[in-house]
Amino acid sequence: MKKYTIKDIAQLAGVSKGTVDRVLHKRGKVSEIALEKVTKILNEIEYKPNPIAKNLKINKIYKLAVILPDAQKDSYWEPCSGAIKEVENEFQHFGIEINKFVFDASETSSFLETSLNVITTKPDAILMVPLFQKEAKEIVTKCNINNIKVSVFNNYIDSNYSNNFIGQDLYQSGRVAAKLMDMVLKKGTIGIVHIDEDYQNATHLQEKEKGFRSYFNSLNTLDYDITTIHLNYKKSESFNNSLLSFLDKNPNINGIFVTISKSYVVVEALKERASDIAIVGYDLVKKNIDYLKQGEIDFLIHQKPKQQVYMGLSYLAEYFLFDKEIPSQLLLPLDIVTSENVDGYLM
Amino acid sequence: MKKYTIKDIAQLAGVSKGTVDRVLHKRGKVSEIALEKVTKILNEIEYKPNPIAKNLKINKIYKLAVILPDAQKDSYWEPCSGAIKEVENEFQHFGIEINKFVFDASETSSFLETSLNVITTKPDAILMVPLFQKEAKEIVTKCNINNIKVSVFNNYIDSNYSNNFIGQDLYQSGRVAAKLMDMVLKKGTIGIVHIDEDYQNATHLQEKEKGFRSYFNSLNTLDYDITTIHLNYKKSESFNNSLLSFLDKNPNINGIFVTISKSYVVVEALKERASDIAIVGYDLVKKNIDYLKQGEIDFLIHQKPKQQVYMGLSYLAEYFLFDKEIPSQLLLPLDIVTSENVDGYLM
DNA sequence: TTGTAGGCGTTATCAG
């Protein structure tokens, strides 16, 4: 199981290294007879180019760009910066450069503007959150024209558009939430709380709700009653009022499933009255963690934004450097987080 | 933020590349004055050697050996083979060769024999499961003498002996189990079932029990009653009898915490009588998964043997190839697995 | 169409 080099092949085929290289890369300008000799050898042995040597010479710096919502406005995105730094560190010797660009997730125009701006920096690849489907598709099309590779994470986009999605199965994550609720409650009335911030794509939350309901439907029981409510969160006061009036209308509710990372605002609203309501939500943002540890939140499902970025960038780097294939879809496991295992997830 | 090379440093210091190399590698044979000039430059800039070039030159094949229990006898170890293949694939171009060696986990002598055998193959590093502390230490000492790097996974070993442990915080994992039990039961009588197979090191299971009990102690409540039992599993018949007689003596038990991967034998024993006992256990072995999906097991904690091997080998490979530091301890998150998220963990 | 020469950054060797 010898490791063959171009030199070896050249020797075996009785030609020069240059000719072998031309055959390997199909650059043409090779006589039939030489081509035959070389391909014969190539079929006999298993040649794999040494990716290290390739890179040493090329000496090109690959530019990767990450486009994601501003973590200042939604701390869900905060851990992503860490992932960017880690990947940058890991691959900087190999000639990988990563730049981060943020947009205001409440403004479609901000996304579009930022993305167009990124394209002008001529990166080799873009890793982005396609929060706004229509605009994202526009950007992807532009990237294709400019020969920029695109990966998306966190939010799904038409497979015609992305070569590579990294995220979670949202439907299934709804089912996980349902299962947890079931384990804790055994029976009762459950409220599904969507906290829309306009910008969030509706499909995102709907998938979770569908999964959640499908679990209880498949139980085939009358033990549960499920109601959905859409709320807005602009000011805490009006939010609290809306939520509490929802609870007044549904006084038996003993479980709430919060479909985005804002479980903590529900906890804070509930503080205004004594209650023993189980809460299942999403994401390890600071306030959620605090309430989880205090026992106010029962379970959180971890959407792992950091790992998503880490994986997405690693794939791109290894694609450029080592010709690795990028899987078209990577669904990360749905981690269930409680007060007792949360620390292990905060790296 | 320029990338400096040895050539650059040589130029800046007004010496030759050779001298810089000698300073960098502390080979001596450098005049005080040259040493000073070079170190001065080195302090001013941030030089990081290019691992690619180094590897290209060295062109050595690094041999890694993995020593672990036979998966034929305990399927817990099955996924490890997959990890070995993956890492091998990923790094084979870079000159990494991995060999797997298994031992019979029920025989101390088998471990010792296998390990000694491995040492004669002169690997550059060994990744092993130090199931038997005393013998493992002996092996580590031998490795040190032979300049073989050692990493351990799954089971902890004295930090004097290993440079590198990959596994989980067992105490905390006991607490996680307790938390889950608490969520499901609210109150009641709980049995902790240790299924010793002699070979398993007692400390392993004791840590889990300690964590489990500590959680309930910190609740400061009288709602729970906890009893421990040690069982042997040689034949299912005698095991079932022992377990059932334990239940007869403790008729109120409504939760069982199984501290190793054999939850399924408990499920099978319980089948002999109608019962509604919550079960929390460990590990995604085939039968456990089946019972989890059928609702016979409530929660499993995933000890991730595959990831442990994957991480352990990756670290070693990157240590040799790219001079990466190996963290002295990597504690993997404690994944909570239910019927709804189990598929995501079976890669 | 082909072969050869040179260079990427590092290391090892050898002559000075």
Add this chain to the structure above:
DNA sequence: CTGATAACGCCTACAA
């Protein structure tokens, strides 16, 4: 003690 030089495997350019 030091500096020049060759080599690792691949790719590009240029000369034949």
